Amino acid sequence: MILVVGSKGMLGQELMALYGDRARGVDIDEIDITDLTSVQRVLTTIKPSVVINAAAYTDVDGCQDNAELALQVNGEGVAHLAMISKEIGAKLVQVSTDYIFDGKKGTPYLEDDLASPLSVYGESKLAGEMNAWFNPNHLIVRTQWLYGHGGKNFVETMLRLAKDKKEISVVDDQIGSPTWTGDLALAIKALLDKGCEGVYHAANAGFVSWNGFAKEIFRLADLDVTVLAMTTEELGRPAPRPLYSTLDCGKLSRDTGFTPQPWQEALRRYLELREEK
Ligand SMILES: NC(=O)C1=CN([C@@H]2O[C@H](COP(=O)(O)OP(=O)(O)OC[C@H]3O[C@@H](n4cnc5c(N)ncnc54)[C@H](OP(=O)(O)O)[C@@H]3O)[C@@H](O)[C@H]2O)C=CC1
Numbered sequence: 370m371i372l373v374v375g376s377k378g379m380l381g382q383e384l385m386a387l388y389g390d391r392a393r394g395v396d397i398d399e400i401d402i403t404d405l406t407s408v409q410r411v412l413t414t415i416k417p418s419v420v421i422n423a424a425a426y427t428d429v430d431g432c433q434d435n436a437e438l439a440l441q442v443n444g445e446g447v448a449h450l451a452m453i454s455k456e457i458g459a460k461l462v463q464v465s466t467d468y469i470f471d472g473k474k475g476t477p478y479l480e481d482d483l484a485s486p487l488s489v490y491g492e493s494k495l496a497g498e499m500n501a502w503f504n505p506n507h508l509i510v511r512t513q514w515l516y517g518h519g520g521k522n523f524v525e526t527m528l529r530l531a532k533d534k535k536e537i538s539v540v541d542d543q544i545g546s547p548t549w550t551g552d553l554a555l556a557i558k559a560l561l562d563k564g565c566e567g568v569y570h571a572a573n574a575g576f577v578s579w580n581g582f583a584k585e586i587f588r589l590a591d592l593d594v595t596v597l598a599m600t601t602e603e604l605g606r607p608a609p610r611p612l613y614s615t616l617d618c619g620k621l622s623r624d625t626g627f628t629p630q631p632w633q634e635a636l637r638r639y640l641e642l643r644e645e646k
């Protein structure tokens with residue numbers, strides 16, 4: 370049995386849909402990962418063979434203002450899951466982020482590149498990666514720029530803003546790979562099916578700026594919106610973001626035979642499925 374922690378989140382919902390009967394999902398109403406007793410109670414009752422942690426505090430600017438909570442959920446919470454999953458002999462899958470990097474490398478990041486987070490969110494997720502090591506049987510999957518059904522994300526924000534705006538300003542100096550949760554869930558399954566351990570990068574292929582991503586969303590959705598360019602500095606959000614955080618996913622392809630599709634194709638598929646719902 371696979372236990373998906375954070376099953377009501379954006380990735381959690383996708384994992385539940387992919388695994389169906391083979392998974393049991395729990396979220397904040399049944400488990401609080403910041404509370405060791407709660408984690409102990411749920412894991413020792415369900416006794417899964419794999420725990421996938423898709424629970425996190427993902428509001429990047431919110432984390433910047435609430436560092437203690439960010440470290441509790443994204444850092445200590447993972448330590449609790451790692452310690453108890455080890456105790457019951459289960460594998461821990463920890464989902465992590467490109468924001469553990471500072472974005473200064475200039476070429477796609479490899480799994481063993483040095484982490485140097487710029488934001489509290491990035492620091493707390495790096496703490497989570499380190500805490501995953503309390504269970505030697507762990508898999509850390511770093512991904513980025515996620516969108517998918519049932520979650521707050523950039524695609525949904527753009528489509529919402531387009532309802533009453535003809536012009537939207539979007540930063541053009543941050544580069545990364547928009548990634549569909551549908552493809553990330555398949556990558557996680559491929560890694561588990563092959564018994565992979567350690568750190569892996571998993572994102573849709575190719576890269577673009579948020580500005581270019583917004584333009585492609587409106588083009589595919591056939592919406593007449595002008596996307597203006599601005600810099601990250603001009604936008605002035607509370608949390609700093611890496612300017613170049615593309616992840617090299619070669620290790621995933623080599624070890625599993627699974628290569629996520631180009632981001633443009635994933636986006637087209639997501640928008641089609643969204644229309645059908
Ligand atoms: N979104 C993105 O762009 C990216 C996400 N990631 C990582 O991927 C993973 C999944 O992200 P995503 O699907 O966007 O996350 P979401 O924010 O959509 O979902 C997270 C879920 O975890 C729940 N949760 C929060 N705190 C706790 C807690 N203390 N105990 C139990 N559950 C809790 C949330 O509940 P509630 O909503 O009620 O707070 C929510 O249901 C995370 O690890 C994230 O860091 C990595 C790269 C990019």
Ligand SMILES: Cc1cn([C@H]2C[C@H](O)[C@@H](COP(=O)(O)OP(=O)(O)O[C@H]3O[C@@H](C)C(=O)[C@@H](O)[C@H]3O)O2)c(=O)[nH]c1=O
Pocket residue numbers: 427428429430466467468512513514515522523526537538539540543579601604606610
């Ligand atoms: C809504 C909006 C955003 N932006 C910018 C802000 C930001 O730099 C970028 C993306 O904004 P968002 O708030 O959607 O994204 P952000 O919270 O930075 O997304 C991150 O989330 C965490 C959880 C991760 O792990 C990362 O991989 C990444 O996906 O676009 C604009 O320039 N104009 C806009 O109208």
